[in-house]
Amino acid sequence: MSDGEAFRRNRDLVLADQRGTGRSGALRCPAMDAYDRRRPMPPMYAPELVKECAAALSVTADLTQYTTAASARDIDAIRQALGYRQFSLVALSYGTTLALRYISDFGTHVHSAVLIGTVPADRTPPRFHAIVAEQALRLVLADCASEPTCAAAFPDIEADLGVALARLDARDGFARSVFMEGLRTRMYSPQGMRDVPFFVHAAAGGKFAAFDAAMKPGDGGRLFAEGLYLSITCNESMARIDVDEAIGASAKTPFGAYRLERQRAACRFWPRGPADSNLFGRGRSDVPVLFLSGAFDPVTAPQWAAEAAAQFPNSRHIVVPRGSHVFDGLSALDTCFDTQVLAFIDDAAPEKVDATCFNEMRGAPYRTK
Numbered sequence: 001m002s003d004g005e006a007f008r009r010n011r012d013l014v015l016a017d018q019r020g021t022g023r024s025g026a027l028r029c030p031a032m033d034a035y036d037r038r039r040p041m042p043p044m045y046a047p048e049l050v051k052e053c054a055a056a057l058s059v060t061a062d063l064t065q066y067t068t069a070a071s072a073r074d075i076d077a078i079r080q081a082l083g084y085r086q087f088s089l090v091a092l093s094y095g096t097t098l099a100l101r102y103i104s105d106f107g108t109h110v111h112s113a114v115l116i117g118t119v120p121a122d123r124t125p126p127r128f129h130a131i132v133a134e135q136a137l138r139l140v141l142a143d144c145a146s147e148p149t150c151a152a153a154f155p156d157i158e159a160d161l162g163v164a165l166a167r168l169d170a171r172d173g174f175a176r177s178v179f180m181e182g183l184r185t186r187m188y189s190p191q192g193m194r195d196v197p198f199f200v201h202a203a204a205g206g207k208f209a210a211f212d213a214a215m216k217p218g219d220g221g222r223l224f225a226e227g228l229y230l231s232i233t234c235n236e237s238m239a240r241i242d243v244d245e246a247i248g249a250s251a252k253t254p255f256g257a258y259r260l261e262r263q264r265a266a267c268r269f270w271p272r273g274p275a276d277s278n279l280f281g282r283g284r285s286d287v288p289v290l291f292l293s294g295a296f297d298p299v300t301a302p303q304w305a306a307e308a309a310a311q312f313p314n315s316r317h318i319v320v321p322r323g324s325h326v327f328d329g330l331s332a333l334d335t336c337f338d339t340q341v342l343a344f345i346d347d348a349a350p351e352k353v354d355a356t357c358f359n360e361m362r363g364a365p366y367r368t369k
Contacts, residue, residue: 006338011345014087016078018098020066020228027061027227029053043174044181044259045266050230054269057227064273066231068121072102079109088345089113093300093325094232097121100308103287104278112288112348114341117297117325118305122280124237126259129299130250133184136298136324137161137196137254140187143296144197144366153368154201164203165254177258179203182215184255187298190322190363191329198367234267236279282311288348289315290341292358294323316350320358330361337361 007013020027032049035042057063075098079087088111091099096115103110119125141157144150154160168176183199186192192214199211243264247257289312293302302319309317322330327337336357344353 006334006342012082014078014082016075018071018228019074020061020231021225025061026225027057027063027066027231029057029226032226043178043262045262047265047269050266051269053227054230054271058271061227063227063231063271064235066228067273067276068098068101068232068236069105069276069278071098072105075102076106076109079106085109086111090116090341090345092116094119094124096300097124103285103289104281104283107285107287110287112290112345114290114292114344115305115308116292116327117294117300118291118308119300120280120282120304120308121236122240123300123304125233125299126263127237127241127246128301129184129259130253130255130257132301133180133187133255133298134253135301136187136296137183139296140193140196141200147366149368150197150366153366154197157197157200160197160201160204161254164200167203167206174258177256179208179211180255181258182211184298186214187296188325189328190294190296190324190326193296193324194364194366198369230266230270231273233263234270235273236276238263238267239272239275240279282308284311284313286314287312288344288350290344290350290353291315291317292323292327293317293319294325294327295319295321296324299325314348314350316353318353318355318358320361322361322363323358327361330363332357332361 004013017024019025029049029052031052032046035046035049054063086109089099089102091113093116096118097120099113099115100118100120103113141161144154144157150157164179165176168179183196186195186199195214199214202208202210243260247260247264250257250260289309291305291309293300293305295302302317305317309315320327320330327333330337336354340353340357344350
């Protein structure tokens with residue numbers, strides 16, 4: 001069966017480019033993309049390139065109009081244009097932030113929603129990146145220690161992490177930060193997560209070739225429109241938090257405050273829009289919602305979905321034991337994930353979802369060489 005065939009078989013499948021993405025009006029930053037391709041993981045958000053990108057994009061776009069609320073209105077405009085009275089939402093990561101906002105503003109038009117890796121608006125990145133990543137990293141290292149093959153290959157993986165961090169600190173100002181940011185993004189998928197103990201052990205021995213090869217971007221550069229990301233996060237995250245407090249909390253983790261510090265510097269050059277008075281609204285809703293979380297998720301903590309589910313009395317939260325931020329690479333994607341999600345979309349009955357099969361989804365072995 002081809003990808004997505006089961007979803008298309010008995011229903012319309014509507015895909016839409018969010019404003020600021022796609023081929024018609026993507027807020028891309030070519031110089032930043034080129035910069036990213038020069039090294040496997042260069043220090044992110046070079047200030048002069050951010051400033052240049054903001055100036056270039058502002059010639060043809062009002063960067064203050066690329067917000068979650070505006071994108072929710074766009075979704076409803078698409079619904080109306082296609083003539084649907086109700087439809088179902090399937091969303092991942094920031095998509096769940098947008099889906100939650102759509103439900104808040106236009107909930108009567110939502111039949112059901114499946115939210116994977118839920119990010120409530122008050123948890124948008126990068127405020128909690130380091131904290132949630134540490135939680136996931138500790139789980140990965142402990143899991144490696146509990147599996148005989150991984151434990152035999154890396155008998156003291158926790159100590160390896162300490163040695164690797166000390167070695168990186170001795171190299172240059174960004175070595176540790178760049179390595180740990182790469183490690184964090186590697187944990188987004190179950191497959192990438194299985195590389196983490198190997199990379200930590202290799203780094204402890206001063207070996208980074210395999211890590212650099214894995215982090216090298218493809219010829220197409222970054223997968224998303226950097227200008228849209230900065231428009232949303234600079235206005236809806238960085239502008240609404242105590243950045244100094246967030247930096248202090250992140251600095252206590254192995255990942256440090258690198259991501260927050262780099263993005264705070266970048267946001268100084270990005271146009272600031274008006275505050276959204278309903279950004280953090282969390283009203284109750286009767287829309288049926290299935291929340292799916294990965295136990296090893298390094299960016300959206302499963303407890304966030306549990307908190308969000310409390311506002312939806314007709315919902316269910318399932319934690320996939322071997323899942324990460326995404327579930328690609330796990331077994332039974334077609335026989336469990338697709339089957340259960342499609343049944344929920346049709347019936348909008350959370351109590352009928354079979355959590356047992358999610359517990360049985362498995363990933364590949366840890367990489368040991």
